[in-house]
Amino acid sequence: MNRIDLQNKLEEILGSRNVYFQPPESIKMNYPAIVYSRSDMKNDFADNKVYMHSHVYTITVIDKDPDSAVVEKIAELPHCKFNRNFKSGNLNHDVFTLYF
Numbered sequence: 131m132n133r134i135d136l137q138n139k140l141e142e143i144l145g146s147r148n149v150y151f152q153p154p155e156s157i158k159m160n161y162p163a164i165v166y167s168r169s170d171m172k173n174d175f176a177d178n179k180v181y182m183h184s185h186v187y188t189i190t191v192i193d194k195d196p197d198s199a200v201v202e203k204i205a206e207l208p209h210c211k212f213n214r215n216f217k218s219g220n221l222n223h224d225v226f227t228l229y230f
Contacts, residue, residue, distance in 0.1 A: 133168075136187065136230050140164050143203045161221065162193035162200055172229060184209075184229045191224045198222065 133151065140149045148163040159165075170186035189210075191200050201224045205212055209229035216223050 165190045187228045189226045
């Protein structure tokens with residue numbers, strides 16, 4: 131799977147196109163939104179060779195609703211782990227790490 135597959139999956143979960151990959155600071159976002167970026171790459175080795183390679187993404191759900199259903203849907207993704215929650219500018223931010 132590639133990043134475009136992830137983009138499509140996140141848009142499906144959110145139910146809109148308010149999904150942003152590494153957005154510049156100048157972009158005007160609409161909420162609720164999902165912001166994501168690649169944060170790492172993971173290699174698994176066998177016989178001194180890479181046999182599996184995955185990208186690691188940081189996914190942030192941004193919503194006015196502190197009990198957003200989107201957060202629950204992201205948490206159910208395979209290989210996804212909740213990291214933290216914080217509030218900024220009257221918006222709730224739920225941050226996840228996803229191996230994709």
